[in-house]
Amino acid sequence: LLIEGQVAGWVKGALEVGFGCATLYIVCAWCMRGYADVAAKQRVIFVRRFVVLKLLIILPAHLYFLSNLGEIIWTARDVEVVSNGNVAIERSIIWAQVIFSYPMTAFIYLFAFTWLPASLVSHGGGFPRAVKRGRVVFGHNLVWLIAGPLVLKLIFELTSVGLAEFGIGVLVALGGAGESLYRLYLLFFVGAVWGTAKVLCVNIMTGVVISRAFWIGEARLNNDQ
Numbered sequence: 343l344l345i346e347g348q349v350a351g352w353v354k355g356a357l358e359v360g361f362g363c364a365t366l367y368i369v370c371a372w373c374m375r376g377y378a379d380v381a382a383k384q385r386v387i388f389v390r391r392f393v394v395l396k397l398l399i400i401l402p403a404h405l406y407f408l409s410n411l412g413e414i415i416w417t418a419r420d421v422e423v424v425s426n427g428n429v430a431i432e433r434s435i436i437w438a439q440v441i442f443s444y445p446m447t448a449f450i451y452l453f454a455f456t457w458l459p460a461s462l463v464s465h466g467g468g469f470p471r472a473v474k475r476g477r478v479v480f481g482h483n484l485v486w487l488i489a490g491p492l493v494l495k496l497i498f499e500l501t502s503v504g505l506a507e508f509g510i511g512v513l514v515a516l517g518g519a520g521e522s523l524y525r526l527y528l529l530f531f532v533g534a535v536w537g538t539a540k541v542l543c544v545n546i547m548t549g550v551v552i553s554r555a556f557w558i559g560e561a562r563l564n565n566d567q
Contacts, residue, residue, distance in 0.1 A: 358541065359393075359396065361538070361541055362392075362541055362545055363388075363389055363392045363393075365541065365542055365545040365546065365549070366392065366458060366545050366548065366549050367385065367388050367389070367392075368549075369545060369546050369548075369549025369550060369553070370388070370458055370459040370462060370549045370552070370553050371462055372549075373459065373549060373550055373553035373554070374459050374462045374463060374553055374556070375462060375463075384461060384462055387461040388458060388461045388462065391457050391458055391461055392458060395450050395454065395455070395457065395458070398446060398450060398454075399443060399446045399447050399450055400443060400446075402442040402443070402446055403438055403439050403441075403442035403443045406438050406442055407435065407438065451483065451487055451548075452476055452480060452483045452484060452487070453472075453473050453476030453477065453480070453483075454469065454472050454473055454476055455472075455476070455483075455548075455552045455555075456472050456475045456476060456479075456552050456555050456556040456559055457469055457472035458552060459549075459552055459553045459556045460472060460475075460556055466556070471563075474559075474563060475555065475556065475559030475560065475563060476555075476559070478558075478559050478562040478563060478566075479555045479558050479559040479562070482551075482554075482555055482558060483551065483552075483555055486551045486554075486555075487548070487551055490547040490548075490550075490551060491544045491545075491547045491548045491551070494540075494543055494544055494547060495540065495544050498536070498539075498540040498543075498544075499540075501536075502533075502536060502537075502540075505532075505533070505536065506533070509529045509532070509533075512529075513525055513526065513529065
């Protein structure tokens with residue numbers, strides 16, 4: 343509410359990434375070790391790997407934007423500036439994100455996400471080892487990531503649409519945003535809490551799935567040797 347424009351997008355993105363990383367770290371540490379108080383070195387490795395995986399998901403689309411549009415597009419504000427109201431450009435940007443970001447997201451989640459819990463144990467190995475684990479536990483990851491985090495995320499998203507419409511109806515019924523916009527701010531706060539709950543619940547499920555996938559994958563790889 344207090345920050346506008348490009349800075350608001352960066353602050354929002356940084357908060358989302360930081361909260362997502364923190365919740366995944368706690369869940370993975372609990373699943374792998376039984377507690378989240380692991381060595382500082384392991385925390386740094388976990389965060390570094392999380393950032394690398396995030397960059398692998400988003401960079402291909404951004405490199406496409408840079409080569410074709412001459413601009414790096416990180417936030418929704420960037421889309422507005424680059425397109426300058428041109429609907430065709432806005433649609434091309436959205437389709438580029440779908441073509442590049444969605445396949446990379448699927449690859450990372452299905453084949454490489456065990457790289458995160460691997461950082462919490464001494465024998466976890468590097469990125470190539472994570473991809474090997476992903477290959478031998480592909481069915482496990484596909485079923486449980488869809489049945490758990492993906493379905494839950496879709497439920498949250500669909501519910502959010504209904505809650506937004508309900509909130510607008512409440513504002514209208516109460517006579518508007520209220521003095522100093524306090525009702526509107528309250529609605530924003532409820533939306534933020536709901537969004538935080540979504541990230542928390544989805545990441546709890548994701549952390550459990552990838553931690554279990556790590557142990558299953560390691561057992562299968564060791565048996566094949």
